[in-house]
Amino acid sequence: MASAVEKLKSKGQMKFGALGKPLLVGTIAGALTVIVVLLLCALAVSCFSLPTAAMRAMAIITVAAGGFVGGYGAARAFRKKGLLIGGTVGVLLALVLTIAGVLFTQQAPAMQSLSKVAILIVSAMIGGILGVNAKSKRR
Numbered sequence: 001m002a003s004a005v006e007k008l009k010s011k012g013q014m015k016f017g018a019l020g021k022p023l024l025v026g027t028i029a030g031a032l033t034v035i036v037v038l039l040l041c042a043l044a045v046s047c048f049s050l051p052t053a054a055m056r057a058m059a060i061i062t063v064a065a066g067g068f069v070g071g072y073g074a075a076r077a078f079r080k081k082g083l084l085i086g087g088t089v090g091v092l093l094a095l096v097l098t099i100a101g102v103l104f105t106q107q108a109p110a111m112q113s114l115s116k117v118a119i120l121i122v123s124a125m126i127g128g129i130l131g132v133n134a135k136s137k138r139r
Helices: 006-009 015-045 052-078 082-105 112-134
Strands: none
Touching: 015 082, 015 112, 052 082, 052 112, 082 112
């Protein structure tokens, strides 16, 4: 008797390769969005005298934008399971950003990072839901 995994593979319901590409593309798109928004925030900080609260808001906006774009792009590519795809991209993007932050600052993440991770994952889920439901252009 075939195992459950083999049954799913034979029915075409378990395609990890088909899922891997949208997740990778979504995570890269989210990371690139974070970099672009961070550069814009750095430009704003260097041009204007901004209070600390504004910088915290910029950090939240940055992770939310990255999560949304990543979740939207991955779910749009996969075309189903937007909440799950968005959440997965959010977790992957949070791991990438946490590792990058530790490598560049050489410090452990602070407790404030947990709220930003939650915002990142939720915004990626919202992006995933909207990405699945987005209508494609017809020619």
